[in-house]
Each structure stands twice: as structure tokens, then as C-alpha cells.
Amino acid sequence: MQTAALVSRDGAVDWLCLPRFDSPAVFAGLLGTDEHGFWRIGPAEAAPAAPVTNSAPAPRAPFTDSSELRTVPSSAAAPAVPADRRRYRGDSLILEQEWDTPKGSVRVIDFMPPRHLADQKPVPQMIRVVEGLSGTVRMRSALRMRFSYGKVVPWVHRVEQPGGAHRTVAVAGPDSVWLDGASETYGRNLTTYADFTVTAGERITFALTWQASHLPPPEVPDAEASLALTEEFWSDWVSQCTYQGPYRDAVVRSLITLKGLTYGPTGGIVAAPTTSLPEDIGGERNWDYRYTWLRDAAITLSSLLRTGYRDEARAWREWLLRAVAGDPENLQIMYSITGERELTETHLDWLPGYENSAPVRVGNGAAGQLQLDVYGEVVEALYLGQMIGLSRSDHAHLLQLRLISYLEEHWKAPDEGIWEVRGPRRHFVHSKVMAWVAVDRTIKLIEQSEADGPLERWRALRDEIHADVCEKGYDPERNTFTQYYGGTELDASLLLIPQVGFLPPDDKRVIGTIEAIQRELSTPDGFVLRYPTHDETGANVDGLSGHEGAFLACSFWLADDLAMIGRVGEARELFDKLLALRNDLGLLAEEWDPVSKRQVGNFPQAFSHVPLIDTALRLTACGAAYLAPQTQPAGRPVSQPV
Numbered sequence: 001m002q003t004a005a006l007v008s009r010d011g012a013v014d015w016l017c018l019p020r021f022d023s024p025a026v027f028a029g030l031l032g033t034d035e036h037g038f039w040r041i042g043p044a045e046a047a048p049a050a051p052v053t054n055s056a057p058a059p060r061a062p063f064t065d066s067s068e069l070r071t072v073p074s075s076a077a078a079p080a081v082p083a084d085r086r087r088y089r090g091d092s093l094i095l096e097q098e099w100d101t102p103k104g105s106v107r108v109i110d111f112m113p114p115r116h117l118a119d120q121k122p123v124p125q126m127i128r129v130v131e132g133l134s135g136t137v138r139m140r141s142a143l144r145m146r147f148s149y150g151k152v153v154p155w156v157h158r159v160e161q162p163g164g165a166h167r168t169v170a171v172a173g174p175d176s177v178w179l180d181g182a183s184e185t186y187g188r189n190l191t192t193y194a195d196f197t198v199t200a201g202e203r204i205t206f207a208l209t210w211q212a213s214h215l216p217p218p219e220v221p222d223a224e225a226s227l228a229l230t231e232e233f234w235s236d237w238v239s240q241c242t243y244q245g246p247y248r249d250a251v252v253r254s255l256i257t258l259k260g261l262t263y264g265p266t267g268g269i270v271a272a273p274t275t276s277l278p279e280d281i282g283g284e285r286n287w288d289y290r291y292t293w294l295r296d297a298a299i300t301l302s303s304l305l306r307t308g309y310r311d312e313a314r315a316w317r318e319w320l321l322r323a324v325a326g327d328p329e330n331l332q333i334m335y336s337i338t339g340e341r342e343l344t345e346t347h348l349d350w351l352p353g354y355e356n357s358a359p360v361r362v363g364n365g366a367a368g369q370l371q372l373d374v375y376g377e378v379v380e381a382l383y384l385g386q387m388i389g390l391s392r393s394d395h396a397h398l399l400q401l402r403l404i405s406y407l408e409e410h411w412k413a414p415d416e417g418i419w420e421v422r423g424p425r426r427h428f429v430h431s432k433v434m435a436w437v438a439v440d441r442t443i444k445l446i447e448q449s450e451a452d453g454p455l456e457r458w459r460a461l462r463d464e465i466h467a468d469v470c471e472k473g474y475d476p477e478r479n480t481f482t483q484y485y486g487g488t489e490l491d492a493s494l495l496l497i498p499q500v501g502f503l504p505p506d507d508k509r510v511i512g513t514i515e516a517i518q519r520e521l522s523t524p525d526g527f528v529l530r531y532p533t534h535d536e537t538g539a540n541v542d543g544l545s546g547h548e549g550a551f552l553a554c555s556f557w558l559a560d561d562l563a564m565i566g567r568v569g570e571a572r573e574l575f576d577k578l579l580a581l582r583n584d585l586g587l588l589a590e591e592w593d594p595v596s597k598r599q600v601g602n603f604p605q606a607f608s609h610v611p612l613i614d615t616a617l618r619l620t621a622c623g624a625a626y627l628a629p630q631t632q633p634a635g636r637p638v639s640q641p642v
């Protein structure tokens with residue numbers, strides 16, 4: 001709930017930003033090489049040679065002997081042995097990886113204690129417990145910290161502790177990172193090593209703790225106690241989930257992932273914890289997602305609310321009020337997790353990028369765009385929050401009224417739309433539909449509560465937007481809505497038209513649009529592209545070179561729509577296929593490349609996990625309707641089963 005680490009199958013943490021999601025990475029190997037920072041713990045067996053001797057080396061000052069720099073084979077720095085098994089421990093974010101070696105089996109348990117549990121002085125921390133399962137296994141920890149996204153080699157030194165123990169600390173500018181562990185460490189090749197053996201039943205712990213470098217050292221953590229508290233935290237959190245349907249495992253894993261993307265101290269939510277994992281391998285479609293998009297956060301909140309979670313919604317509402325600061329004229333479509341507005345986009349030229357996909361970007365130029373749909377998503381989340389049981393907030397209500405007043409003046413403007421295209425502004429149909437949602441939900445809130453507002457004027461506005469979209473955004477010859485007024489292209493965001501209640505699912509224009517999208521935007525394996533990235537001449541239409549994969553959110557939306565129009569069997573089939581795209585830990589990136597058959601884009605991505613949950617709820621409701629129509633939850637559109 002402060003930051004996230006990505007751990008590869010060979011036991012290497014190759015992405016970790018400290019102290020928060022959007023801080024510079026201290027391990028950026030994911031977007032470059034081992035030279036850009038990593039922390040690998042795994043069996044030493046596969047290493048061609050240990051760097052010094054087979055026995056534990058005598059303690060020595062790190063990085064002092066330059067002759068050793070030449071004699072240590074670089075591959076020895078990081079014996080990369082893929083784990084034989086991995087899983088999350090139960091319903092938690094505690095990762096377990098296991099290796100079987102000729103000498104025995106070993107497990108590495110990785111976790112981050114939730115902030116408020118991390119002792120009296122909460123600081124971001126990653127803890128790794130090495131547990132012997134059988135035999136005796138030689139292990140190695142190789143820790144190469146490179147601050148500022150792989151650029152800066154820190155000053156690393158040992159701090160002796162009473163009783164002969166020591167801590168290793170890496171300092172670079174404002175940051176210090178403290179390594180504590182039971183095993184002796186030594187420095188070679190600008191890397192901190194620990195070589196040790198672990199026998200069945202033995203547990204050896206390591207902890208990496210961030211601390212502002214001008215502050216006194218953080219306390220030495222109690223790794224085992226933190227593990228117990230972390231397990232308890234997740235078990236308590238998951239026990240609040242109200243969803244009990246057939247997709248419970250997938251839903252709970254997605255909820256845990258969303259919770260892991262929230263920033264505990266403020267209530268902000270990142271779209272994903274990574275930057276620049278490419279949408280097009282080798283291409284330029286690489287973006288920084290470590291920010292709070294109003295759109296992504298609002299839909300995340302809606303999913304959490306529907307599955308029983310209130311605290312996150314309350315915290316995000318407070319974050320929103322602080323970020324927007326009561327001034328919708330200057331509303332941004334995204335902010336930092338603490339509400340900062342300056343997200344200037346730059347390139348990190350020293351990083352080659354994931355599989356050479358450059359540039360690596362930090363910041364996000366889309367922050368300056370106009371995207372009218374966010375008004376709809378935000379108002380919908382505020383509305384749902386109040387309907388589902390958040391206490392009424394005068395400030396939130398005032399903000400909502402101001403948002404509608406702003407829309408009254410601006411809904412006719414062209415914008416960059418939900419996909420944040422870097423081409424010319426257009427009258428995107430989805431943007432107008434979501435403007436309608438904002439007005440509609442505000443009217444409903446006023447009708448259903450004691451809130452005030454110019455109801456008649458806003459009812460007229462709602463009708464005006466509706467008529468405008470149906471007239472200018474619909475192509476009667478092809479019987480489909482289009483991406484923008486006057487255009488011919490399709491756009492998968494149009495799949496949301498029945499889901500937000502703009503038109504009923506049995507409207508012929510809705511069915512025509514669903515069928516057109518299925519026909520023209522489907523990949524051969526039945527998933528859905530957001531929009532065509534090229535026109536008939538082959539020219540790029542979104543201001544970017546290259547192609548992108550199937551957009552997972554849109555593919556879930558198609559499953560939803562199919563269910564809503566009564567094609568429940570097809571909907572389930574598509575949903576099952578989408579579930580099968582998750583990695584072995586149940587995680588989804590933003591997109592799926594149907595050619596290379598791999599996930600692409602930032603990871604894990606809230607915008608994929610949210611629709612997974614929503615579709616599971618809808619399909620569950622369809623099943624319930626089939627079995628017992630009278631048990632339908634009110635207010636959720638559900639198709640008639642065929």
C-alpha cells in the first residue's frame with residue numbers, strides 16, 4: 001500500500017520504486033539489464049563459479065578491491081535459476097517460490113508488510129524469508145541497488161551493531177536503503193552478496209527498508225512477526241468480500257491486486273505499478289502508469305464498493321476532494337498519488353527498455369488532456385458510493401454540482417477521449433455518453449436524496465446530450481455508433497453504451513454496434529481491439545507508430561454486452577478465455593498480443609482487473625436469474641438468459 005515490487009521467476013526483484021510507487025526505481029533491471037539494479041535470491045547451484053570460495057567469505061568492506069571486479073564472472077553475480085513452483089500464499093500478496101535442486105528443496109517467501117503494520121515507524125519494506133524444505137541447499141543473495149532508475153551507484157557501507165552483527169546501508173542523495181539479514185554479506189563487483197546454506201526446517205531472513213537518508217536508521221525489523229501480521233492483514237481484508245459466486249478465486253485475486261495498487265497514506269490509486277512495459281514489443285507505445293487517473297480510480301472504486309469494500313472508497317473520495325480542490329475548471333484527468341499536478345513526461349535515455357522497447361517514459365503527457373468521460377466516471381463513483389452506504393459528504397456533493405455546471409458549458413467541446421489519443425481532438429461518442437452519465441446520475445442523486453440542484457435545467461441538458469449523440473454519433477446505414485461524430489471508425493468504448501444505461505440492451509442500435517465491433521474489432525482469437533490503429537491506407541490514426549494488442553478491458557466489456565443481450569453462453573465462453581490469459585498468479589496486464597500470445601503493457605493493470613470483477617458479477621447475476629429470478633440484486637442490468 002505504498003509501493004510494489006515485481007519478482008521474476010528466478011527470484012529476482014527487478015522492479016522496485018522507493019519510497020512510493022512513483023519514486024525513481026532502485027531496481028530497474030526490468031527495463032534494462034542486471035546493471036540497472038536487481039535483488040536475486042535463489043539456489044547457487046546453477047552459478048558457474050562462486051565469486052570467492054565455497055565457504056562463507058570473511059566479512060570485508062564492499063566494493064574496495066578493484067582486482068576482484070575483473071575476476072568475478074559477471075554471470076556469477078546472478079545465478080538465474082527459474083523456480084519450479086510459485087504461488088501466492090492463500091488470499092494474500094505474500095509470494096512463495098520453490099526450487100528443487102539435486103541437494104534439496106528450498107522456498108523463498110517475499111512480502112511487503114502493509115504500512116501501518118510495519119512496526120512503530122512505518123517505512124516501506126520488502127522482506128524475504130528463505131525456508132529449507134528438504135536436504136541442504138546452497139543459496140545466494142545478490143543485491144545490486146542502482147538509484148534513479150538504474151543510473152546511480154550508491155555509497156554502500158556496513159554499520160556495526162552491538163553483539164557483532166552488522167547492517168548494510170546504501171545511500172544516494174535523499175534515499176537510504178538498509179539491508180538486514182542473518183547471513184554475512186560481502187561486496188564484489190559493485191554488488192552485495194550473501195552466500196549461505198539452508199537445511200530442512202531452517203529459515204533465514206532478509207529485509208530491505210527504505211529511510212530518508214538524513215534520518216536516524218530505521219529499526220531492525222522482526223521479519224517473522226511481520227510475516228504473521230501481513231498474513232493476518234490479508235486474511236481480514238479478504239474476509240470482508242461479499243462476492244460468493246462461482247468466480248470467487250479470480251475475483252478475490254483481482255480485488256487483492258486492486259488493494260495492492262492503492263496508496264495507503266492518501267487513498268490515491270495507481271493504474272499500474274510500472275512504467276513503459278510496452279504495448280507493442282520493440283515499439284514506442286510505452287507509458288508511465290504510476291499515477292491516479294480519475295477514470296481508472298473511479299471504476300476501481302465502483303468494483304470495490306460492489307464487493308463490500310467501503311474504506312477504500314471513503315479514502316479515495318477524500319483524495320479526490322483534495323486533488324480537485326473544488327475547482328473543476330482546472331480539473332486534470334490524472335494526478336500523482338498524493339495529488340500533485342505536475343507529471344511532465346520525459347524519457348530515461350540510459351534505459352534500453354523492456355526487450356528494447358524505447359523510450360522509457362516517466363511522467364505522462366496525457367495529464368494535460370481534456371477527456372470529458374472522466375466527469376461521468378467520477379460522478380458515477382460518487383453516486384454509487386452514496387447509494388451503497390458511504391455517509392453523505394457536503395463537499396463531495398458540492399464538487400458533483402460544480403462538475404455538472406462545468407459540463408453544461410463544455411460538453412460540446414472536442415476532446416482526447418478515453419484512449420488519450422495523441423492525435424487531433426474529436427467529438428468522441430464515448431465522451432459525450434459519459435457526459436450524459438454525469439448529468440443522469442446527478443439528477444438521480446437529487447431525486448433520491450435531499451440534495452439540491454436545478455433539476456429541470458439538468459433534465460433538459462440530459463435530453464439534449466442524448467439526442468445529440470443519437471443524431472451525430474450513429475451511422476444508420478451501418479446500424480452502429482461510431483468512434484466520433486462524422487467518422488466511420490468503430491471504437492470498443494461504445495460497448496459501454498448499454499452498461500451505463502444510455503440505451504437499453506435490446507435497442508437495435510446497441511445490438512448493431514455490438515455486432516459491428518465483434519465483426520470489425522475482434523482479433524482472430526475473439527478478443528477486442530480498442531480501435532483500428534491504422535486507416536485503410538495504412539496510416540496511423542492515433543499519432544503513434546506500431547500496433548497494439550487486444551485491449552483486455554474491452555474484451556471483458558464485450559462479454560458483458562453479450563450477456564446483456566441474452567447471449568449468455570457466448571459471454572461465458574469469452575470470459576473463460578479471458579480468465580485463461582491471466583498469468584499463473586492470476587494477474588493481468590493491459591493488453592494481450594494475439595500474435596506472440598503473451599500479455600503486453602503495464603502490469604498488473606487495474607483497468608483489466610476491474611472489468612474482470614464486473615463481468616464476473618454480471619455473469620453470476622445471470623446465473624442467479626436463471627435459477628431464481630426473484631433474487632436479482634436491484635439496479636444492475638441483467639439480460640434474459642437464453
Ligand SMILES: OC[C@H]1O[C@H](O[C@H]2O[C@H](CO)[C@@H](O)[C@H](O)[C@H]2O)[C@H](O)[C@@H](O)[C@@H]1O
Pocket residue numbers: 271287288289293295296364365366418419420421422607
Ligand atoms: O494509447 C495512448 C495512451 O495510452 C495510455 O493511456 C491508457 O492508459 C490509461 C491508464 O490505464 C487509461 O486511463 C487510458 O484509457 C488508456 O488509453 C497512456 O497513459 C497515455 O499517455 C497514452 O496517450
